Amino acid sequence: MKGIMQKRNGLSRLAVMLASAALALLVAAGLVGCGSTSSSGSAAQASGQAGKTLVYGTTGYGVQMDDAGLNPHSAYSGWSAVRYGVGETLFKFSDSMKPEPWLATGYEFTDDTHCLITLRDDVYFSSGRKMDGQAVKECLDDLIATHDRAPSDMKISQVTADGQTVAIETSEPCPALISYLCDPYGAIIDMQAGVTADRNVSGTGPYIADTVTDTEITLHKNESYWGGEPKVDTLVIRSFTDGDTLTSALQSGEVNATYGLPYASYALFQNGSYAISDCYTSRAFFGQFNYASPVGADPAVRQAVAMGIDREGFVDTLLNGRGQVGRGAFPDNLAFGGQTVTVASYDPEGARQVLEQAGWVDTDGDGIREKDGRRLTLRWLTYPGRIELPLLAESAQATLKDIGIDVQVNSSANHVDIRKDASAWDVYVSALVTAPTGDPEYFFASDTLDSSSKNFGGYHSDQLEALYQQLHTTFDTAERAALATRMQQTILDDNGYFFASFLEMGIVSQSNVTGFVAHPCDYYEITADLDIA
Amino acid sequence: MAPAGDDSQAKLEALLQERAQAAEKTVRPQRVRRECTQAKLAVFAALAIVLVVVAACASAVVPYDPYAQNLSQALQAPSLEHLSGTDRYGRDLLSRIIMGGQSSIFSTLELVAAITVVGTAVGLVAGWKGGWVDTLIMRVSDVFLAFPGLVFALAVAGVLGGGLQNAVIALAAISWPKYARIVRGLTLAQKNASYLQAARLSGCTTRQLLVRHVLPNIAGPVLVTAVLDIGTMLMELAGLSFLGLGAQPPLAEWGSMMSDNRNLLQTAPWTVVGPGIAIFITVVVFNLLGDTLRDWIDPEHRSTRTGGQGWFSRRSNRRLVGRAIAATEKGDADASASTRKEHV
Numbered sequence: 001m002k003g004i005m006q007k008r009n010g011l012s013r014l015a016v017m018l019a020s021a022a023l024a025l026l027v028a029a030g031l032v033g034c035g036s037t038s039s040s041g042s043a044a045q046a047s048g049q050a051g052k053t054l055v056y057g058t059t060g061y062g063v064q065m066d067d068a069g070l071n072p073h074s075a076y077s078g079w080s081a082v083r084y085g086v087g088e089t090l091f092k093f094s095d096s097m098k099p100e101p102w103l104a105t106g107y108e109f110t111d112d113t114h115c116l117i118t119l120r121d122d123v124y125f126s127s128g129r130k131m132d133g134q135a136v137k138e139c140l141d142d143l144i145a146t147h148d149r150a151p152s153d154m155k156i157s158q159v160t161a162d163g164q165t166v167a168i169e170t171s172e173p174c175p176a177l178i179s180y181l182c183d184p185y186g187a188i189i190d191m192q193a194g195v196t197a198d199r200n201v202s203g204t205g206p207y208i209a210d211t212v213t214d215t216e217i218t219l220h221k222n223e224s225y226w227g228g229e230p231k232v233d234t235l236v237i238r239s240f241t242d243g244d245t246l247t248s249a250l251q252s253g254e255v256n257a258t259y260g261l262p263y264a265s266y267a268l269f270q271n272g273s274y275a276i277s278d279c280y281t282s283r284a285f286f287g288q289f290n291y292a293s294p295v296g297a298d299p300a301v302r303q304a305v306a307m308g309i310d311r312e313g314f315v316d317t318l319l320n321g322r323g324q325v326g327r328g329a330f331p332d333n334l335a336f337g338g339q340t341v342t343v344a345s346y347d348p349e350g351a352r353q354v355l356e357q358a359g360w361v362d363t364d365g366d367g368i369r370e371k372d373g374r375r376l377t378l379r380w381l382t383y384p385g386r387i388e389l390p391l392l393a394e395s396a397q398a399t400l401k402d403i404g405i406d407v408q409v410n411s412s413a414n415h416v417d418i419r420k421d422a423s424a425w426d427v428y429v430s431a432l433v434t435a436p437t438g439d440p441e442y443f444f445a446s447d448t449l450d451s452s453s454k455n456f457g458g459y460h461s462d463q464l465e466a467l468y469q470q471l472h473t474t475f476d477t478a479e480r481a482a483l484a485t486r487m488q489q490t491i492l493d494d495n496g497y498f499f500a501s502f503l504e505m506g507i508v509s510q511s512n513v514t515g516f517v518a519h520p521c522d523y524y525e526i527t528a529d530l531d532i533a
Numbered sequence: 534m535a536p537a538g539d540d541s542q543a544k545l546e547a548l549l550q551e552r553a554q555a556a557e558k559t560v561r562p563q564r565v566r567r568e569c570t571q572a573k574l575a576v577f578a579a580l581a582i583v584l585v586v587v588a589a590c591a592s593a594v595v596p597y598d599p600y601a602q603n604l605s606q607a608l609q610a611p612s613l614e615h616l617s618g619t620d621r622y623g624r625d626l627l628s629r630i631i632m633g634g635q636s637s638i639f640s641t642l643e644l645v646a647a648i649t650v651v652g653t654a655v656g657l658v659a660g661w662k663g664g665w666v667d668t669l670i671m672r673v674s675d676v677f678l679a680f681p682g683l684v685f686a687l688a689v690a691g692v693l694g695g696g697l698q699n700a701v702i703a704l705a706a707i708s709w710p711k712y713a714r715i716v717r718g719l720t721l722a723q724k725n726a727s728y729l730q731a732a733r734l735s736g737c738t739t740r741q742l743l744v745r746h747v748l749p750n751i752a753g754p755v756l757v758t759a760v761l762d763i764g765t766m767l768m769e770l771a772g773l774s775f776l777g778l779g780a781q782p783p784l785a786e787w788g789s790m791m792s793d794n795r796n797l798l799q800t801a802p803w804t805v806v807g808p809g810i811a812i813f814i815t816v817v818v819f820n821l822l823g824d825t826l827r828d829w830i831d832p833e834h835r836s837t838r839t840g841g842q843g844w845f846s847r848r849s850n851r852r853l854v855g856r857a858i859a860a861t862e863k864g865d866a867d868a869s870a871s872t873r874k875e876h877v
Contacts, residue, residue: 395622
């Protein structure tokens with residue numbers, strides 16, 4: 001018996017030793033595995049090519065953003081072409097969002113419907129073809145023939161070319177033509193080279209794409225770029241759908257620079273190892289009321305909601321101060337920005353009074369007001385694609401409850417289908433770049449008129465319609481700004497819309513990355529100045 | 534059937550005998566261990582009751598309004614003022630965790646109760662009726678069991694839409710077959726037992742047979758399974774909420790709280806750790822309660838446990854519970870064979 005016990009003890013000692021050895025082996029393998037993962041996943045080894053390589057992680061590229069591919073004549077893919085240094089437009093926006101020559105050297109309106117544009121003489125496409133008037137005409141003709149937004153924006157009826165000059169004729173006066181030519185869909189590409197099956201194009205930018213997929217673009221530098229030789233040899237644009245994953249990727253060194261980090265992550269990179277470049281954009285987080293619903297059609301409710309949302313608190317706390325408080329439809333850096341309009345500030349007590357006077361009273365003591373037996377419930381439709389929107393919804397839910405409004409949030413990726421059903425929502429809160437071309441006309445034309453495709457709530461104002469007709473035919477910039485201010489004031493006085501905040505675009509990169517600067521228009525990112533030490 | 538049943542019975546008896554011999558070597562006498570089990574049961578039951586009572590009285594015991602935002606207090610680290618800190622909206626996390634217990638624990642109890650009742654009823658019908666009814670019910674349950682549980686729940690919750698109630702329905706839809714199969718097996722084991730035949734001869738109706746005789750005899754394993762499932766279901770429910778298919782903001786629920794705050798994990802870890810610990814404690818308490826309850830209910834299992842045996846033997850013992858109960862309580866060889874056939 002004792003012998004058996006000793007044998008068992010021996011066996012169990014052996015088992016312990018074997019287990020210890022196995023554990024040690026596992027730990028060693030794990031450490032080796034971690035090491036190799038780290039190494040293989042690093043940005044430096046993202047490409048097998050020699051020279052400087054930079055990996056750029058972004059939440060702004062992909063199918064869900066409607067900008068996959070580089071063909072500027074398809075949906076929002078022009079944003080990708082311009083953002084990633086492949087395409088360039090005839091004019092570009094300055095930091096104050098004023099159009100400046102880029103591939104063009106200047107322009108002249110010969111009359112209300114004719115514009116003469118002169119082109120640079122030293123620009124070549126990556127296909128090797130020279131960019132001349134004929135190439136630009138071919139590109140603009142294809143743009144007008146195939147794009148969904150450009151024809152109605154620019155109203156181009158004819159383009160004629162003569163050497164390094166292009167003459168554009170519009171079917172009606174189009175004062176914002178030069179601004180529209182700054183839109184990424186106006187990126188000039190070689191139509192003779194065409195668009196490849198993987199949506200690659202031949203542009204004039206500092207980088208040339210090698211491979212294009214829905215999740216990644218690989219580019220190499222355009223050595224004959226007219227603006228000087230780019231400094232980075234190979235560029236990898238990698239799509240991330242989750243901000244937290246992007247945060248980890250930057251921390252681990254898998255990417256060198258990022259766009260679209262969650263606000264909460266910025267604190268992790270505010271040190272000497274990283275650089276943050278940011279600026280305000282005209283991407284507004286705003287709501288529009290549904291005039292087809294009883295609640296949305298009630299002016300007192302609309303006014304109370306406008307007064308009951310704590311915009312400052314939302315920006316300062318929930319966006320970590322990385323945004324601009326919204327007053328009107330445009331950010332303060334524009335001449336017709338929020339500083340030019342008058343809007344009710346956060347005033348819960350005032351909002352309560354407005355509701356009281358309109359007959360909305362809490363009769364059953366549950367904190368929510370009622371009127372004619374109907375509970376004051378506001379169905380808030382939004383979507384989670386922009387991380388700011390659910391935060392705004394939950395913030396408003398609390399502040400509006402405080403004034404007696406029950407907010408039922410529906411944050412759904414299926415918001416496009418839901419908003420078509422006017423009986424399913426009272427207020428639709430979304431994000432939109434209100435001045436993509438630095439001009440105010442786009443927002444009013446797309447969102448506020450009877451003819452607007454994005455006027456989902458059915459807002460109507462005779463005054464606004466009349467002002468828009470003036471804006472549409474006014475060429476003077478100062479006069480357009482004044483009209484834009486009056487138009488904003490009209491929709492704000494009606495409380496048909498409320499504007500919560502504007503996006504502060506941020507590019508966070510490793511400190512050895514230089515020349516990566518955020519721009520207010522949100523689509524100038526990769527330039528020839530980009531470098532990595 | 535009979536020889537195979539005798540053979541298996543003999544093997545089972547040999548196995549039990551071997552374990553009984555092993556039990557003799559244990560230092561603690563069985564009586565002490567039985568008392569210890571009872572003490573453990575009392576402790577874990579008390580802890581579970583505390584959790585349930587705190588959840589039930591959540592609105593009365595929370596130090597702050599769990600839904601009141603105070604942006605000036607956002608992301609405060611744990612302090613005497615806010616013991617678990619605050620979230621990005623300045624809401625007191627301890628209050629939200631306590632209130633979250635209400636939605637998390639009661640939704641889980643509701644879910645487990647629903648699947649236990651439905652699964653038991655279905656399994657009872659299948660086992661008692663037999664024939665095409667049994668075949669039909671079992672094939673339907675096979676279909677449900679053929680899919681990976683949480684994946685199937687995700688699909689169901691996706692179709693039903695977000696909301697805690699929909700998440701409960703989704704999990705209930707995938708979880709009842711387990712109970713149906715267990716109860717069916719136990720019912721088959723009891724169906725031809727001598728005592729039931731005696732009861733039948735004494736004039737009991739089918740309803741009386743099922744309610745007075747079968748159900749009390751199969752309740753033990755079902756109850757143990759249900760209690761052990763509370764932890765699992767709580768985690769699955771929290772998982773669905775974490776993925777956005779369960780509780781919707783601003784409802785305080787542990788899974789959705791962790792999801793809402795996951796991007797603060799590095800900068801404000803307390804926002805995630807708090808609800809995580811709450812889930813951990815609740816799951817551990819209910820799992821230990823289930824485990825102890827099983828030990829307490831199952832005298833055979835208790836007598837074969839040895840002090841030095843660990844998790845592996847407890848797992849194998851758990852597998853034996855159904856068989857041991859059927860084989861030892863009434864000593865019916867056919868019933869034992871039927872049980873084995875259904876459980877293996």
